[in-house]
Amino acid sequence: MQKRIAHAMAMLVGSLAVLQAMGQTPLRVAAAADLEPVLPPILDQFRQNTGIQAEASFQASAALTTLIQNGAPFDLFLSADMGYPKRLIDAGLADAAGSADSSTPILYAKGTLVLWTRKDAHLPPPSLDLLRSPELKRLAVANPERAPYGRAAVAALTSLKLYDTLKPRIVTAENIAQAAQFVDSGNADAGLISLTSAMTPRLSLSGSYFVIPRDLYPPIEQGAAIVSKTTQRAAVHKLLDYLLSAPVQAQLAKSGLTPVH
Amino acid sequence: MDWQAFVLTLKLASVTTAILLAVAVPLAAVLVLGRGRWLAALEALAALPLVLPPTVLGFFLLVLLGPRTAIGRGITVLLGHPLAFSFGGLVVGSVIYSLPFAVQPLVAGFAAVDPALVDAARLLGAGPPRLVASLLVPLARRSLLAAAVLSFLHTVGEFGVVLMLGGDIPGATRTLSIVLYNEVENFDYSAAGRTAATLLGLSVVALAAIYLGGRPKRDRRG
DSSP: OHHHHOOOOOOHHHHHHHHHSSSOOEEEEEEGGTTTHHHHHHHHHHHHHHOOOOEEEEEHHHHHHHHHTTOOOEEEESSSHHHHHHHHHTTTTOTTTTTSTTSSOEEEEEEEEEEEEETTOOOOOOSHHHHTTTOOOEEEEEEETTOOOHHHHHHHHHTTOOHHHGGEEEEEEESHHHHHHHTTTTTSSEEEEEEEHHTHHHHHHEEEEEEEOOOGGGEEEEEEEEEETTHHHHHHHHHHHHHSSSSHHHHHHTTTOOOOO | OHHHHHHHHHHHHHHHHHHHHHHEEEEEEHHHHHOOHHHHHEEEHHGGGGGOOHHHHHHHHHHHTTSHHHHHHHHHHHHSSSSSSSSSHHHHHHHHHHHHHHHHHHHHHHHHHHHHHHHHHHTTTOOOIIIIIIIIIHHHHHHHHHHHHHHHHHHHOOOOOHHHHOOOOTTTTOHHHHHHHHHHTOOOOOHHHHHHHHHHHHHHHHHHHHEEEEEEEESSSS
8 A cells, every 4th residue: 555655656756747847837927807808818829929838827916916025936917007016116026127117017008997787687788877876786896905996996986976875885896807706696786897807708798888988087007017036037028028019919909908009 | 903893703603603503403413313325415415515615605605695596586585685795695605604513523422422322212202302402412512512613713714705705895794804804915914913813812712711611620531
């Protein structure tokens, strides 16, 4: 029995070594939750074009910031705002080397806030009037203290002078992906979510969205920063250049992000 | 320290523990006293919440209790609102989530009661309710205490289910674990440290008090 276990262990260790020998470690990208529907195909194309493999972990930008502060092995941080990567840059943990100003995060896209409802919710189609309607019993919003889209949502409701009225009806989600889930499961009537989520095949089939006028909230500028202790700086720069290239920026536009140029 | 969340957490844990004991004592008695292969399936079912990650369990409950299922629609008609994002929803989630922590110690405790005593009581004409109330529960009171303490603590420390099902509403679903998580995520580590220290300190004191009360006096045991 013991011999068998030892044998199995040896096999395991052996296969791990083989896996490690198969090329370099992939680039690890810490990506904001709104990129979840957008980034994986782009990373696939990037691998086909350059042979560089990149893997993304999706979480709220604040959570990723905590991870990087505590030494998580990421190479690139794609935030949903400028504040979190700036915080890492100021702490000396990340940088924007190679861009015009190496202490400012690299703007790679802008986000759009939408009001989303299910088609079977028995509510009028999403609009600013829906936000004023007493029929709206529960509105899902991402946590405004740490999710950039949540911050934008509260700013928009405040500009509409609706925040105080709606506050008791707001349910707070961990991030925009969960805000969408609260509405999609039918537990909330409507949600202020990202256009990237609303444009996914799944959500565009089950619901409809209304683009919140952009003058109601400060722009959701999404910034990138290179994690300074990366050992693959050249590959990270290739990925950043790829993200900012015209064809990929056009692709972002089709997925619900606004290109930066 | 968010005392509103503190009180809410204690309330949630107390209500959950009370319901769990009311459910788990008869369930454990059936598992120990009953006969038949289907009991193994029932016991497996009662242990199942241990397998699912809490956030997954919370997600399933969110969908199951939501207005897109018949159960959820029934609840909505009955209560006037969906069970998600309410205290009642958290109670349902917590009872399911902590069920194994109430059932397992009770099963072990009931099974440890001398079968000769059970047979004797049966011969003297005690039906199952009497058997449980007058024999099993008194003899397995340490297990009952363990079940209550574990259910209570497990609910106090519950996070994933609340995160998925709660919606972070102050006074209704914002429990201490959510407050702690918020503080950590908002980089407010000193507040998080204070909340955690208060929670841990109070738990140690409460636990010590309970265990002191449940400890057999130095007697002939052993």
